[in-house]
Amino acid sequence: MRKAGRRLVTLTLHPALFTLLFIACATAPKTPPPPRLPHWTTVPASVLESLCAEFRDEGISQTTTINVVRTAQPSLITPYGMQALANSFFYKGPLDSVHTAADATVGVTELPIAIPSGCAWRGIAPKTASRYFDTMTLEISPPLANPYDRNAAGLFARMALADESPTWYWLPLVFRGETWSAGRLTALPYRQ
Numbered sequence: 001m002r003k004a005g006r007r008l009v010t011l012t013l014h015p016a017l018f019t020l021l022f023i024a025c026a027t028a029p030k031t032p033p034p035p036r037l038p039h040w041t042t043v044p045a046s047v048l049e050s051l052c053a054e055f056r057d058e059g060i061s062q063t064t065t066i067n068v069v070r071t072a073q074p075s076l077i078t079p080y081g082m083q084a085l086a087n088s089f090f091y092k093g094p095l096d097s098v099h100t101a102a103d104a105t106v107g108v109t110e111l112p113i114a115i116p117s118g119c120a121w122r123g124i125a126p127k128t129a130s131r132y133f134d135t136m137t138l139e140i141s142p143p144l145a146n147p148y149d150r151n152a153a154g155l156f157a158r159m160a161l162a163d164e165s166p167t168w169y170w171l172p173l174v175f176r177g178e179t180w181s182a183g184r185l186t187a188l189p190y191r192q
Helices: 015-026 045-057 079-088 097-105
Strands: 066-069 121-124 136-140 153-161 164-176 179-182
Touching (some): 045 136, 045 164, 079 097, 079 164
Parallel strands (some): 066 121, 066 136
Antiparallel strands (some): 136 153, 153 164, 164 179
């Protein structure tokens, strides 16, 4: 009967090779942390205040009544919206806007919107925009991660008259200290 013997093998690394291996491991690309999203129970009034200021810059008077759907609508997160967002951020990678929109809506729910008194906002129920044939209607989405700008979040906004010829926007959300603030509104190249 023969016993199997064990052989001990030692490897000796040249110091330069060891240093190179150490540097390669230390500088390997790291996966960025997932983007931070607001954990709101209500969309704060500051979001609509920011939109009010932006719309005034576009020539809409502060006294012009604008209907606001009272809840943030997950249905505004669409493949077409994701495509328009990718185009706005000059995204050059592979694009599957259907999959990206589906991923963005996971866990997203309707949120009530705090409506400030700064602009002539009029809160309306969802799915009633077509009743107001002579008034602009604004809908916004819940906050979502921007898949085309690392560590960025924002929301979609849709402005239409009688639910016709909507203009789509992206409103970035920036985390500063302990609060979220709205960035500069961007019109998206999106047409339904």
